[in-house]
Amino acid sequence: MKRILLITMLILSIKNYSQIAVTASYRGANEPFEKGELEKFKATTTVFVLPQVNKKEDYEKILKEVWTVTPYKIVDFKDFNIADYGDGKYSIAKFIGDITISGKGTVYIHTNFAIRILDKEKFDKGFAKLKSDDKKYNRKLSMLFNEHLTYIARFPLSVNNKFLVDAMAGARSDEKIGSLYDRMYTEQSFTNTNLGMLKNYFQQINQIISKGQHCGLYDNFAAPEITTLKDNTLYIPEAYMMEYNPWKGTEKLRDEKDLKKLVEDYKYKYQFIRDEDLEKKILNNEEIFYMRYVSMNGNKYLAVVNAKTGDLVYYLYDSGFAYNLKDNDFKNISKAISK
Secondary structure (H helix, E strand, C coil): CCHHHHHHHHHHHCCCCCCCEEEECCCCCCCCCCCCCHHHHCEEEEEEEEECCHHHHHHHHHHHHHHCCCEEECHHHHHCHHHHCCCCCCEEEEEEEEEEEEECCCCCEEEEEEEEEEEEEHHHHHHCEEEEECCCCCHHHHHHHHCCCCEEEEEEEEECCCHHHHHHHCCCCHHHHHHHHHHHHHHHCCCCCCCCHHHHHHHHHHHHHHHHCECCCCEEECCCHHHHCCCCCCEHHHHHHEEECCCCCEEECCCCHHHHHHCCCCCEEEECCHHHHHHHHHHHHCCCEEEEEEECCEEEEEEEEEECCCCCCEEEEECCCCCCCHHHHHHHHHHHHHC
């Protein structure tokens, strides 16, 4: 009996985390870190490179509230030079992206926020072979850094339609790709990166690492706390009122009839909310619940978040060409709440 009780307590003590990956896996799979890897990370100073759409002091405020696992500093995008951080004393937290084209010509856009550390031993071996008078020195140095950066954590970024259209059109031009990378930092290019959402992401990563745990992007769950929504409002960002057509590369605002059909199977209170209003509620530490939806290359990462704690009470990953929220999403959340 005592053994059964102990096992039950252990199961209940395990937190479900998703929509972020805290793992060294390049795929974002739920895999443990190698021995000593988290300790190596905790011994670094984390350099945060964040979009210029917000003030540096605003980022400092949210990090001061939620980030405790490492010392940190914020570096402006225009001032960031990765070559300044090759001594192994730093971890790098920044937006990253790449564009790949399949043999059939399909374009894939990958955008993530990533925290990585440098494998200095391997980097130094490669660096010793570089020649400073090589015309491609800077490019080779950058590639060397990227090759030997190991993931600690990441979360996918959901691009807005303007960025997506331009990325698809410019996928074969190095010049345009460079311009797109700049836009990740100089424009509001994503639907899941207002200050409040970033605060909750950082809060969750910090919590998981503090406990020495790990998580991946692909484990679905409904936490017991989801039943709290029987008596609370689910806030839905207005950006999710849009509907994307992957065949035409266009999006439109759902009309009243479509919106009604979308949420008709959700049996509890909900409210569509402007991005700036949601941001304010999160930054004010209001205990609300909101939907956080990310779409990338037909993959869906859908979460319901407790804005005060950053914890997820519901999570769904769907790889089945899921470009939009569907009525079934709301139906499933409603079922989870009613249990």
